[in-house]
Amino acid sequence: MTDETTFDPLLGALLGALLTHPWVDGARRGPDGIVVTPAPETLAVRPVPGALLREFLEHWSDVYDWVYESAEGRHSAGLDLSGWRASDTGLPLPTAHMTDWLRRTTDLVLSCHPVRVLELGCGSGLLLHALRDHLTAYVGTDVSAAAVERLSAVRTPGTAVVLAAAHEARSEQVTHALTQTMGRGVRPDCVLLNSVTQCFPDLGYLRAVLLDAIDLVAxxxxVIVGDVRHAGLLTHYCRWVERAKEPSAAPEEVERRAVRRAALEEEMLIDPRLIARIATEAGRRVSLAVHARTMAQDTELTRYRYDLVLHVDPAESPSATWPLSPHAPDRGLLGTQGLQTGIxxxxxxxAADAITPHALAESLANRAxxxxxxxxxxxxADPARLAVALPASAGRVAAESVAALADGADPRSLIHEPLPVFVARRLPEVLHDHLRSALPSARLPQISLETEVTAGVR
Incomplete structure (x- = not known):
């Protein structure tokens, strides 16, 4: 507290009461009330999740418990599409499109020839059902007790599903399930995180989960990080949604709404260069390829998401660098061996020469x-540009090469973190309750967070 409290006893009492709360590291007078700084331990991932981070994770657990219990999109045991809704219409994503999405995701995983899979965030079991006949062992984890209970009821040899969050890949319950299905000391040869990173809170959590995954895999x-929302396309995505919601709106109004939507976005978006940068911290050789989504239908899942495959201690040496000078795109060269970029x-x-990821994929499939x-x-480095690798292994590059494309960039420019938005809403609620108890007769002040915290800088 500062000397200003000497002249304002009520302010001093409010600041003093706030500083007694274990979630508060600092409190001061601001221009419109009181500005607080959360205690760092409330946002920590290790050794155990802090209180605010834990509440964020529990929020998603509650959401998905409700989604899977309602089973509104359950077509069959192997095709439960509950929760898959379009942002622009609010309607369930078409079943045919989701079936296409599932097939292409399954094909990508199987192209890596895994036999022992650990899936962190298995949800309703879409990939469990699609993959299990191709595997000798599968362990899935999820934060939804409803999903785990439903999937565990189906007894399949070599398969286990346990209640655990993504950061608990090394927990006792997950380790036990891996031992029971794969054997003592046997590692999974694929760690899969599909359609789950959007529920992560912040960079620290992402780093902890990815480093655990890279360390665990044989x-x-x-390590396949799939269906990732691209941070570089957040503004484009928000404009697309707002234009779809009101096609007749003036451009400046669409832009205003898009900026607001982006600021309040409650899911994580990640630039693939950031994942590559984290991979370089793992102490293992990692090469990677960033795959475009190639479904036929134009939805947010095709436009704004990607799959990233990390090859850990690969037998083949990858290309040294990602091409910094794109080859001139030529449709007639799509059957040429190597890597063609700049599409x-x-x-x-x-642009007149642009092509969809689906059309490119069809061209490759029709080669002979x-x-x-x-x-x-x-x-x-540019989510509006595509590349073609023939064969697919020609597209693998060293993680250091991709990470270098973001040299000089602040890591937080490569990610949208939802935790600051959550904390800016949740912490004042908790602290108002605290003040009501500590100073029942005092008028509650407006409480906000330090700018550095709301910007995600900790």
Whole structure:
């Protein structure tokens, strides 16, 4: 507290009461009330999640318990699409589109030839059902007790589903399930995080989960981070949603709404270069490829998301660097072995020579040159550009190469963290309750967070 409290006893009492709360590290007078700083331990991931971070995780657990208990999108045991709704319409995403999404996700995982999978955040079991006949062992984790109970009721040899969050991959319950299904000391050869990173709170949590995953996977195995929302496309996504909600709105009004939507976004978005940067901290050789989503229908899942495959201690040496000077795109060269970059994505670019990821994938599928399966990739430095790798392994590059594309950038410019938005809403609620108890007759002040905290800088 500062000397100003000497002249304002009520302010001094309020500040003093706030400083007794274990979630508060600092409190001061602000221009419109009181400004507080959360205690760092409330936002920590390790050794155990702090109180505010834990509340954030519990919020998502409650959301998905409700979603899976309602089972509004459950078509069958293997196709439970509950919770999959379009942001622009609010309606369930079309079943045919989601079936296409599931098939292409399954194909990507199986292209890595795994036999022992650990899936962190298995949800309703879409990938469990799609993959299990191809595996010798599968362990899934999820924060939803409803999902875990439903999936555990189906007894399948070599399969286990346990209640655990993504940061608990090394917990006793997950370790026990891995031992029971894979054998003592046997590692998974694929750690899968699909459609789950959007529920992560912040960079610290993402780093902890990814480093655990890379450390756990067997040499030569993969860590697949799938269906990731791209941080570089947040503004584009928000404009797209707002324009869809009111097609007749003036451009400046759409922009105003888009900026507000982006500021209040409650899910995590990640630039693939940030994941590459984290991978370089793992102490293992990692190569990677950033895959575009190639479904036929134009939805947010196709436009604004990507899959990233990390190859850990790979047998093959990857290309040294991602091409910094794109090759001139030429539709006639799509059957040529190697890596062709600089292709405009027609979902995000109106240029005459642009092409959709789906059309590129169809071109590759119709080849008959014997080169082998190809891959449609996303340019790590430009999400509006695509690339084609023939064969798919030609698109793998060293993690250091992709991380270097973001040299000099603040890590937090490569990520949208939802935790600051959550804390800015939740902490004042808790502290108002605290003040009502400590000073029942006092008029409650407006409480806000330090700018550095709300910006995600801790």
């Amino acid at each position: 040499p030569g195995g993969t 405009r994505n027609a979902l995000l670019d109106d 040159d014997g080169i082998g399966p190809g891959a449609v990739l996303l340019d790590p």
